[in-house]
Amino acid sequence: KTTYVLLSAPWNVLCYYAEEISLRVPLQVVTTPISNWSEKILEKLHIPNIMAQDVPNLPLDYYTCQFHTNKLERFLGHENKDTFFKTTQRHQILYEILARTPYGSLNRGEVGIGRLVSENVLTAAFPLHEGPSEMPKTPVDPQSLNMRQILHQYWARWACWRKYQPLDHIREYFGEKIALYFAWLGFYTGWLLPAAVVGFIIFLFGIWLMVTDVAAEELCSSGDAFVIYHNLFSKYLFINFIFMSLWAVTFLEYWKRTSSILSHRWDCSEFEEIEERPRPEFTALAPMTVRNPVTGAEEPYFPKTQRLSRILTGNMVIILMIAIVLIFLIAIILYRTILSIIIYRSQNAGRIASLTGSMLNLLVILLLSRLYTYLAKILTRWEMHRTQTKYENAFILKVFIFQFVNFYSSPVYIAFFKGRFVGYPGNYNTLLGIRNEDCGASGCLIELAQELLVIMVGKQVISNIQEFVLPKLKTWWHRRKLKPAPSQEVIDEPDRQPELSPWEANYQLLVCEGLFDEYLEMGESLLQFQITVFYLNVFSNVIYSCDVKLNFQHHYAGFQCHVILI
Template sequence: MSLWAVTFLEYWKRTCSTLSHRWDFLSFPEQECPRPEFSAMAPMTTRNPITGAEEPYFPENKRFRRTVTGCMVIIIMVAVVLMFLIAIILYRTIISVVIYKTVRTNSFFGISAVTIASLSGSVLNLLVILMLSKIYTTLADILTRWEMHRTQTKYEDMFILKVFIFQFVNFYSTPVYIAFFKGRFVGYPGMYKTLFGIRNEDCGVGGCLIDLAQELLIIMVGKQIINNIEEFVSPKVKVWWQRNKMHPLLTNKAQTMMNVSPWEADYDLLVCEGLFGEYLEMVLQFGFITIFVAACPLAPLFALMNNWVEIRLDAQKFVTQYRRPVVERAQNIGIWFPILQFITHIAVISNAFLIAFTSSFVPRLYYRYTRNNTLSGFVNFTLSTAPESYIQQHHNISCDHLPEFYELLVIRLSCVIIFEHVVFFIHRLIDLIVPDIPEDVELKMKREHYMAKQALAENKVQHLLFELYFL
């Protein structure tokens, strides 16, 4: 999956160059006009050194201070996410203990107490994530407007970056905790470690990968279902409300469509607010299916099913519920592509650590080649033991690592380094071998450039002949 992610980005660069050439966006103008909101709210004007025209101006030192303030708000919101994460951890621990003590006479409920607490905690975590996403998206829009960015591209890039940083922590903090931190700080009998007086939670019998897969499926699939329902129901309700508000006497939709012209009917629809939500949803989904795919191989399948439904819901929404959007020129997808590259690099490193440290893949190989090829006695090999004589002689029991622990640690770190170096080497090799612009597109560009130069030369010759004729 890591190789697919890096290959996907290379394929997208080629597709982007093909589309840019087809739609004649390769010669996109470098100079961009100021935003209307910036022009209206800028406190002063200054002369543009390139065009020489007077343009609205906002002092850079004030913008820098506002940007730093926005970064502080992002840090505060990230801290809020981490506080909710700690609250969810404490909730799971307390609920599992309460359920176990309440129904400990029933063996079934006693065994599934941790599972019930984990499932309810995952659902509660999903609701908290969606609530914080709505709040912060509105806050990020207000902060970006307050920062007074000159161009629309810069405004959109800063807004997208703010939202992505928060959403990255918001959606992936719990899976990262389960994958790399849960069960690492439990302690041992007589010396258990606690958080606010409550014993730290441990992984289930099947290991942390089972808990991680469960958390991923609940967050990713739950988010997809809620978003699809919202995209299907919310526009219809808004359009119905807007039509009743604008035409209170015409309650029949067919009657309304017959009495007004098509452009008036289009005006009754919702205003298209752009594709930011669609891009953000796909980027977050890309992170789910690449960063944690080693723990949940079914994630790409659920993503494929969601995208099949998403395409049809979006088509119905944009055609029947929204006004025809205003066309805007764009040379590429902007800051979204560097974000995808960042997610790809994180995915390679994350999967390397998942395979080496979270799963039992490396310990099994180590035991197979050093102890027993049939893995007989592997479970006992993974458990900690203390000799009876040592326990009798020492009242304060402490655990010391055996040499095998350090050997395994070295092997695991070696696996991480080898894995990520191999993937990044293949990525670099593909980048060098496969050109960003397809060969047929490059030939068309060269042909168009040659034809333009030839037409310019013929025009100059005709202009000279015209001057000589009249002279």
């Protein structure tokens, strides 16, 4: 039988810890209206804004400052103790208390609820969601909807794909870190639209030139076989380079501006992790404790010299994994060459070898990425970083370096090395006894575009399918494990299902692990951004439009509520 413990805190405890953790509370309502820059442009041009929507219960924007008990009367809403602290702030305070509370020996680091959960003393610890997410069956006033219902109706549905994201509502319910992530994803998706449009136009011009160009017509009509003309849209390359250079610079500058505006508005521009707690794993495995010179408390400690030696060992593993990526690249090159020799009688031998090689390369990229992410997690945990922030930074750096080589090795080879070391008749260069690859009559540009298409689109499509399918499978399996044996009442009346309490319903949801994996995906987004700048990828806009909705479903539909730490 599962036992649930519902925790709350009295007013004086809330005030004490709110001051202790420097919680920001409202002083005055900001009366300046907030609008999107595209709204202003469309309004001036008198064009209907199809992206706008009237979302109810818009959270107010406040001037805030750090809470002090002796200045309570100066804060907005101090008269009502039940509503002065928001629900998310109460969650934050309670989590702070639970994370600091010792349950055993301080010398062994037996502190905090995080370690209790990691050691399976407790099976879960989570705040409750604010009401149901399903819309009422009967029509109701939109202002009476809770925040989960509003987010479901005005954000989660696929019908809202072209609407502005309700970022203030997202921030109110999920916190600043998750809101900033979705702000970045929506901003990036919107800015990919002009790049995709220009790329599609240039592609159409290339097709038109291929048909109307005199030299191409003479070449293609000279024999029975159709030969793709190499100079597909060279007349517009200069325009392409200028546009993408301006697009990339403008995108980065506007994102800096948008990020600064949101950070200032949401009071996280000056956020610093000054007194971040040690990770539960660190406190459990640290070999010694030292006295903190600021707080005077005994804290777990790991010698810097030992950590440095472990970091150097981890770097050697990174170099080894990069070498493995290059070995697989050579193997795929040999595969394409050998397959071309085997099926040389086919008119499309080179194209078949190239396409199957690209698909095989995508499979290798996905397998090596999964393997290295698992290995990097073990190495980073072994390095014994004290705080969660340092742990995440070290882990993300390892994964990004490897993913950079993993993603770029094949396109860089095709773009800059393939066909450069072929040799000449009578003296061809070889690799392991096999003649080096050469580009076709049309050059390597088509093969490069094919490689990028398979890697970028294939990787993102597979990732989106996983984000859509895996949470549903995990939720089904999790609920199946937790499903209790049927009671006598249910056996007698099979149509009657017992109504679950809020904590039982929340316990059946998956544990929310935050946005750590999504921030790792942002590293992949950076790689795709670079490829977009170089090659004008048309598909990224559609893919990331789906990614916004799938990421929401990943964090909203079947997951427990999480504690907002920022």
